[in-house]
Amino acid sequence: MSSGVQRSTPVVDAVVIGAGPNGLVAAIALADAGWDVVVVEAEREVGGAVRSTELFPGYVTDLFSAFYPLAAGSPVIRQLELDKHGLVWCQPKSPVAHVVSPGSSAYLWRDLDATAEGLETSAAGDGDVWRQLYTAYRRVRTPLLDALFTPFPPVRAGLAFARRSSLGLATDLARIAVTPAYRLGIEWFQGDAGRALLSGNAMHSDLGASRAGGGFMGWLLSMLAQDVGFPVPRGGSGRLASALRSRAEAAGARILCGAAASRIGVVTGRATSVQLLDGTAFTARRAVLADVSAPALYETLLGPRVTPPRILGDLRNFAWDHSTIKLNWALDRPIPWLDPRLADTGTVHLSGSSAAVMRGGLRLEGGELPGQPFVVLGQMARVDPTRAPSGCESAWAYTHVPQAFARDEHAVDLVAQRVRDTVEAAAPGFARTVVAEHVQRPADLEAADRNLVGGAINGGTSALHQQLIFRPTLGLGRPETPIPGLYLASASAHPGGGVHGACGWNAARAALSAHGSFGAIQRLLTETVWERLLHGS
Template sequence: MADETADAVVIGAGHHGLVAASMLADAGWDVLVLEAQPEPGGAVRSAELTPGYITDLFSSFYPMTVASPAMAALRLEDHGLRWSRAPAVVGHPRCATDDDPPIIYPDPARTATELARREPGDGDNWWRAVELWQQIKAPLLDGMLAPFPPVRPMLRLLLKLGTADAVRLARLLIQPANTMAGRLFDGDAPRTLLLGNAMHADVPPDAPVSGAMGFLMTMLAQDGGWPVPVGGSGQLTAALVRRAGSAGARIECNQNVSRIQVRGGRAVGVSTAGGRTVRARRAVVADVTAPRLFCDMLPADAVPAGLRRELEHYGWDPPVVKVNYALDGPVPWRSENLRDVGTVHLGADGDGLVRWMADLNTRVVPEHPFLLLGQTTTADPSRSPEGTESVWAYTHLPRDVADDAAAERLAKSMDQVIEEHAPGFGAAVIDRFVQRPSDLEASDANLHLGALNGGTAQLQQMLIFRPAPGMGRAETPVEGLYLGSASATPGGSVHGACGRNAANAALAAGGVTGWPRRRVRRAVFSLLTN
């Protein structure tokens, strides 16, 4: 049987792979996507674990998706995607008995009024933060989601702000979250919100640049809310599949690519574990983790020795333990105003977040974990029968502690934290399903040891250091091979930028400027990865 051939082979039908496939197919390329799992979507999938209850199995709320230029360009709403939002965005009780927790509401005036009620100056402080965000959000998001260095977006930001204000903004964004919170706000309530939002990444709140994540997530909550796809996260994947298919891309599941074929320093095709071979005339885009790509899938002589050494010490984000619940009624919160909130942060105030992160960094399984809880029926009434709630909660184990016994112990601690904030919660649960790190990885190989973000978001492995020093872009030392997963810049979250950047790099290499560009890239890799 003759080998199959395509212009581009995309390894993995996660959302980044599907974005890349759509873009390449839009350019007229013949694109084949090969996915190892029985269904597409990677970490954007949902299922009916309990009859009548839809559960988001991995990611759930999508502020970065609606904010991302990469996703907006695909016009997924034209392919059946619909969004829904909870009446309130995010809340963070500071202790189990807090009956007046700070909440971000869709209306910034209401949020500001609620914060001013607690601390008079924080109403104006909130408005100043919102006004700053409105001024910088477009170039900032473009810069954050671009390959490194993001020259054009940063020039736009510089021209918009002027040199002095741009320097002040840069200084603000590189600060630790706890320092930033103290600079922006007077009272404890908005500080708690910002610090809790900073914990969506694995950067300690007292570490540089953690403030940038806190500010980003806080302002996305205020600006557009944290929406969910109507009918479950799988509907986002379904729209991406329809979008790619409408452009002509082919998607095949149960096709586990095990090797990338390299000839003369160029990726020329792939082989599957089942013995299938597909030749790639123009490009291979890998929506897989960087260690798997460079250490397992490529011939050893195709990877610079320095790059292989770096990836042997690749830093993963902490393993996730997720618990899914089906409730016969609403969550019985002590604080009534949490009933309208889509996402609730539980288990720690500002100081408690520092202690919790210290446990994770010192291999201590937290007895009182900080966790994120999603009320998905509150955000989207289609998720469960009327009057009930489909709920999930997740937290982290320490790095290098991903065994099932520790996960089960932590899951029970999560139950207790929720019960403390919502007495009677356990009695309302009609079904409960734990996803341990091993379960997450079995469902998606990119979730290595239960890590959701494709590698740590701490500064030493971001920007030009992602996935290894000297990279920061989708291009790899192998000509025609592009890294299009969350292991590439800009990293984790459902924004599609890693796939977009890989597709753009492949398209640029195929143009008239491709030859000198490739020569420069090879020279840079030779200097920085050998």
């Protein structure tokens, strides 16, 4: 029976759905501009896939992402001054190393000379090649990162890039963008150390070492590692999320956790409200920004009655990136590496030669379980001593499997054991250091963050067929959606996965521009283009 009391509907300028890094960055940008912003988050804490906890007493474990070269390099994150909100970065001497064979590794050191000298030992001339690559990167660093992390097309950043680069350098980078990492490694380096570093870094995306675009990712992460390192937040990855929350609240944004959105209200074709599972509703005067996956936005929060049929049809071909299996460990002492220099490394690639990396990537592409999985391992207390009791270690390792195996318990167990065996081969006696272990299966990752569908961590594949104007479906390559007032602010939007905040920042800037001096013209152009894309007129 009704109580006769009508619940009021709060009215704000903008509602942000999701308090992952992109959602929090979007809230900051809007609140800094003076908008009244509320952020609704389904989980009990902010951060999305940037969270940490004490899985084991005295040990801090990063539950998802752990090291942040893209955050350290992102112009979006840098301008937020998160150090004023408690964020402290910790750096290892070696951001990343690649175990080519037990006892033999390729190293990328923070010191450029040390990196080059190590590669020169692998093969004469490779050290000079590395210096040349880094010199070219430094020449275009600022406009390149600006172009990567701004809305498509990056007009201003593109002009700045043209001013800073020669025609030869521009064409070199264009070729890097479409050449597989394994091929670039063969062209650039004589020895396998440089090739392995390049291919291993490419494997941080789902492009691997053999696909177009993988060469660019391998090159970019390698150069960022040399430039800004692979830093980790002191105290755990959750400190990055809490700093973003503090910054958002300092700007005036309100953040509600345990508040799951169930529907986006659309009136006369425009997004006007967000309803929560508990029945609470917020009216959005200006915009709704969704830090959720593209399928969740269009198929669930909007639904088939609102979403244009063309978008629903395209989403049937939406491709997730590979599933992730992650093992977390509490160790009673440091990892007993055969190569003792690995003690100075934060992130270790375990997979063998560059050719082995490529073969493993090809198996993933073919839908097969990896025989020798590509393993990324983090030894966090070596970088940040607050993560474990004195003399102990907090470590983790992850690998990927095809989405078809995401819920295959037997396959997950099999691959998890292969991960253990891979670590043991490079560090005999590792198993005896393990005090406790916790395995995060793909289904566990999705249960903890509904954006990580099947354990996919990048909001959809980074393959070229789902980038730029094809991300997440054929469209503008921008955060605007076919629904006026609604913006996609998650990793499903350009530029995609990684903790860089650009997806949220771009969505916020688009919303602000739509209500700026030329907002009426921008809205008309956007709606006209969408109309032609969706209806072919």
